[in-house]
Every structure is written in structure tokens, then in C-alpha cells.
Amino acid sequence: MAKPRRNRTSKNRPHPGQRSAPGAGQAPVEMARPGTREPVFCPHFGPCGGCQHLDMHYDAEVARKARALEEMVRAEPGLKDARVLEPLAAAEPLFYRIALKVPFGTSQLGPTCGFFRPGTHSIVDLRACAIQHPLLTEILLRARSLSAELRVPIYQEYRHSGLLRHLLGRVAPGTGQALVGLVVRKGGAPPIRRLAQALFEEFRPRGLIGVVENVNPERTNLVAGERSKRLCGTPILVEEQDGLRFRSSITSFVQVNAAQAAALFAEVLRQLGDLAGRHVCDLYSGFGPIALRLARAGALVSAIERNREAVRDGAAAADENGLRERMRFLAADALAGLRRAASGGIDALVVDPPRRGLQEPLIDLICDLPLHRMVYVSCNPETHLRDLALLARAFDVVELRPVDLFPRTAHLEVVTLLERR
Ligand SMILES: C[S@@+](CC[C@H](N)C(=O)[O-])C[C@H]1O[C@@H](n2cnc3c(N)ncnc32)[C@H](O)[C@@H]1O
Known part of the structure; x- marks a missing residue:
């Protein structure tokens, strides 16, 4: 999306009296107060690949990312009726990476x-x-x-x-x-x-x-x-x-922004609507932050994930939260796992794949299943729109919600509701 720019303006140079950046072993220098939405000075900005937008006001950054998404959606003929909703911006755009x-x-x-x-x-x-x-x-x-x-x-x-x-x-x-x-x-x-x-x-x-x-x-x-x-x-x-207890191991996936992830998960539940008694499959479930919320909202949940430690931690959390009766965690590849879960009939599907998005055989299977509703969570708008265009042969792409899960970087998370046509 946006090109990285350098941020060495007089406005954001370290102020007199600010401690210089520390060497090995010293406490890190505090570069800005939490909550700052103004441009921020960082000694590494530019060469470091960590951030791309520290030199902008945060509100301008969110507006730019949302506009870029809107333009991508409008350029895709299969998505002409899809609504792009207001972005969910972060209350805390700094020091959020957990x-x-x-x-x-x-x-x-x-x-x-x-x-x-x-x-x-x-x-x-x-x-x-x-x-x-x-x-x-x-x-x-x-x-x-x-x-x-x-x-x-x-x-x-x-x-x-x-x-x-x-x-x-x-x-x-x-x-x-x-x-x-x-x-x-x-x-x-x-x-x-x-x-x-x-x-x-x-x-x-x-x-x-x-x-x-x-x-x-x-x-x-x-x-x-x-x-x-x-x-x-x-x-x-x-x-x-959010009133639930989760367990995670060091190599399993975790959303890097806890506050924005909570907003993202709430959006998934809002888009799915009433879940009581429905069978929902959470594909690419990780250790279960979405699956546990779905089960608490009354759904019967099949959570599918290939990382065995994440599956073990998710199953233990289901027990710990008193949700065992309504959940099963399967250690499986997405395609085989969805086939298994769907053999018992599923009403709705949540997918949250890695950046590369969904493979075509999986998209074919999803299009063939008698699903009413599907929510697709993505951290890569390019592969997301590619997949939505393919899914549009069986589903209406109703609405896309941008969520700024990665403030100060060029990345954007999107949550999209699809309904069977
Ligand atoms: C973007 S993460 C989402 C995790 C979870 N929904 C969350 O919010 O924490 C994608 C997950 O998919 C898993 N994964 C990647 N490829 C997979 C595959 N082919 N089959 C099943 N799971 C896969 C990864 O291990 C990772 O946990």
C-alpha cells in the first residue's frame, strides 16, 4: 500500500533532555507517550522493516488504509455490491505488539x-x-x-x-x-x-x-x-x-494486538448473528480465541487447526471455561478438517487463514457446502479480494469491515460477511 517515508522532521526529533537511545542491556528509550496519535520519532524508522507510517498522524494513516481497501474493492467487478464499512481504529496505536x-x-x-x-x-x-x-x-x-x-x-x-x-x-x-x-x-x-x-x-x-x-x-x-x-x-x-481464559504455547499463532483482536472477534460474532444451537466450523482456529467465543454465544463448534500445541491448548481452554460439551478441536489440515466437520452438517463457517489466503480446492469445497453464512477474517487484503472474487460464484459478499490491527504499519485486517446467494 503506502510507501515508507522517513520521519526525521524537526517536529519529531528527540527533544532536549530526552535520553539518547540505549546500548545493549539498558532500558529502552521512551519515544512517545502511550496514546500519542501524532507522528513519532524512532531512530530506526526507514531502514527497519517494522513500521511504515510512524511519520503520519494516526487518524490519517487509518483513513489512508481504509481508502486503499475501498479502491481495491471497487476495482473488483464481482464485488460491486459489497459495502465497505467504517474502519475500527485503535485507541492505542503505540506499544501494542504483544x-x-x-x-x-x-x-x-x-x-x-x-x-x-x-x-x-x-x-x-x-x-x-x-x-x-x-x-x-x-x-x-x-x-x-x-x-x-x-x-x-x-x-x-x-x-x-x-x-x-x-x-x-x-x-x-x-x-x-x-x-x-x-x-x-x-x-x-x-x-x-x-x-x-x-x-x-x-x-x-x-x-x-x-x-x-x-x-x-x-x-x-x-x-x-x-x-x-x-x-x-x-x-x-x-x-x-473478555471473560474467558486462554492458553498458548510459544510457537502457536497469537494476534499481536490484544485490544484490536478483541474488537475483531466481536465483529465476527456480530456478522454471524444469532448462534444458538447452530453448528459453526472455525477453520484455522489457532488456540481458539474465536472458537471459544462462538461456543460461549451458544454455537456447537468444530475448531480446526494444524498446529498440535495450539489444538491441545484450545481443548484445555474449552474444559477450563466450561465449554467442553459444545466444542471439539481437530488437529488437521484445513481441507481434510473441513470435510470431516461438514460430514455432520454445518450451518456457518469462519475462516482465518495465513497471509497466502485460501487454496482453490478449499474454495471449491466451501462453495459446494450448503452453508448459509460465512465470515472470512484476513490479514492480507490482496489475497482476500482474490478469494472473495472466487467465492462470489456461490455467495453474496455483503460487507467488509477494516480493522486496524497493526497501527503504524502498512498492514490492515479485514473481516468480511458472505451469504449464500
Ligand atoms: C492467522 S492464524 C489465525 C488463528 C486464530 N484464528 C486466531 O485468531 O488466533 C492462522 C492459523 O492457521 C493455521 N494454519 C495454517 N495453515 C493451515 C492449514 N493448511 N490447515 C490448518 N491450519 C493451518 C496456523 O497454524 C495458524 O494458527
Whole structure:
């Protein structure tokens, strides 16, 4: 969508007296007060691929993203009757990211960590971040300085040597818990154990409940590997949101903006309408934040997800929330899982696929099922509109709701209601 622009205007330079950006191990510099909608100065803006719109007023950013979506919809002949609703903007456009996935590298000065320059694997060494939850930024910067102190071998991508590849982190604003994952090339190494223990001891008083080791031995762009093992504390994060309790593991998907995700899920329920006694399939369910809400609203829910840890955590949360009778979690690929769920008859479907969207065989199956209503949640408007145009052969695309789940970046979430024609 919008092109990144630099934000070094006199308006948003650090003011006299503002602390300079910290080096490794220091607390992150506070770049703007929470709630700020004005342009924000960040020392990394431009080269860092994390944000694209820090240099705009937040209201202008939301309007620009919504307008771009409207133009895309109007350019698609199959969607001429679809309504594009007002965007749901965030009340807090800064420091909202509750999940972190950051690569480690090295420079002449020691370990580095931060986001890649767009289109490269060159790390912009992080000193501060305006969108990440401050506790996660602090843990990350401390992990970098501890890696130097404890002489942790950092993974060298070109040689496929060293150990520490990525740091994963997540926080649960509802319970105050935090969980860290260290992605390593080889498991069980003493320097990684020492790093985990030092982080755990230092951040336990601030809510860190555990540190997990995830082993990724492959030469690959995929961040996490198949095997995870607890190194300290407990490996499952508990979150409370909207009167429900959720459980998640470090490698399962989590929506990065808790407040906006709650607004998104409320929109899914609004679009589906009355759910009492209906059988609803939640495809690509993750650990169940949508599925649990559907069950609480009275639906009988089949939740389908291929990540086994997420399925296990979702089933445990169904028990914990007293919703077991109305829910079943299936560990399956989307196509096979939907076939299974549909064999018992389903009334409505929710899909929330990854950025690549839906595969054509799945779209064919969805069009053939006797479904009245479907809600499609997407984090990629391009693949979303491509799929809506295909689904339009069997469904009316009624309305699209933009939700700004990723303030200060070019990304936009969309929730769309489809009804059988
Ligand atoms: C965008 S996330 C949505 C998760 C969940 N709805 C939420 O809001 O937290 C997509 C999920 O689909 C899962 N997934 C990706 N490809 C899949 C496939 N082919 N079959 C089943 N699940 C898949 C991922 O593991 C991830 O949990």
C-alpha cells in the first residue's frame, strides 16, 4: 500500500533532555507517550522493516488504509455490491505488539538483534521500538547483552553454525504473564541454558513465567522448528480476555494486538448473528480465541487447526471455561478438517487463514457446502479480494469491515460477511 517515508522532521526529533537511545542491556528509550496519535520519532524508522507510517498522524494513516481497501474493492467487478464499512481504529496505536519474533546476528561489536532491512537479511540492531510492548523490548535488549556476557554462540546464517537464531516472546496483558522462546540450531547447549536461567531470574518479578527452547536445525527461512522444550518455569502462557481464559504455547499463532483482536472477534460474532444451537466450523482456529467465543454465544463448534500445541491448548481452554460439551478441536489440515466437520452438517463457517489466503480446492469445497453464512477474517487484503472474487460464484459478499490491527504499519485486517446467494 503506502510507501515508507522517513520521519526525521524537526517536529519529531528527540527533544532536549530526552535520553539518547540505549546500548545493549539498558532500558529502552521512551519515544512517545502511550496514546500519542501524532507522528513519532524512532531512530530506526526507514531502514527497519517494522513500521511504515510512524511519520503520519494516526487518524490519517487509518483513513489512508481504509481508502486503499475501498479502491481495491471497487476495482473488483464481482464485488460491486459489497459495502465497505467504517474502519475500527485503535485507541492505542503505540506499544501494542504483544508478540515478538526477532532474529539474532553479529557485528564487529558483538551480538545484534532487530528486524531485517526490507528485502534483505541484514539486521537493523534495535535500540528502541514504538510499537512493541515495552517489556518485550526490554527482555530482547537484555538477551542481547547477556548473550555477549555469557559468550552465547550466535547463529551464522551463511555458515549454518552457532546456536542462537531468534528470540520469541509474548505477553498476556490480561494476566500480566510473559513467556520467552529461544530458537536454537542445536538443543541442550549449556550457554543457552545459562542465558535462559539469567533471563528467567531477572524478569520473573516482572511476570516472566517461563523460558522455552525451540530447536530449528534446518537451513530455512521458517523461524521455529518442530521441537520445543521447557528450560525454566512453565511453557504455557495464560491470558484472560473478555471473560474467558486462554492458553498458548510459544510457537502457536497469537494476534499481536490484544485490544484490536478483541474488537475483531466481536465483529465476527456480530456478522454471524444469532448462534444458538447452530453448528459453526472455525477453520484455522489457532488456540481458539474465536472458537471459544462462538461456543460461549451458544454455537456447537468444530475448531480446526494444524498446529498440535495450539489444538491441545484450545481443548484445555474449552474444559477450563466450561465449554467442553459444545466444542471439539481437530488437529488437521484445513481441507481434510473441513470435510470431516461438514460430514455432520454445518450451518456457518469462519475462516482465518495465513497471509497466502485460501487454496482453490478449499474454495471449491466451501462453495459446494450448503452453508448459509460465512465470515472470512484476513490479514492480507490482496489475497482476500482474490478469494472473495472466487467465492462470489456461490455467495453474496455483503460487507467488509477494516480493522486496524497493526497501527503504524502498512498492514490492515479485514473481516468480511458472505451469504449464500
Ligand atoms: C492467522 S492464524 C489465525 C488463528 C486464530 N484464528 C486466531 O485468531 O488466533 C492462522 C492459523 O492457521 C493455521 N494454519 C495454517 N495453515 C493451515 C492449514 N493448511 N490447515 C490448518 N491450519 C493451518 C496456523 O497454524 C495458524 O494458527
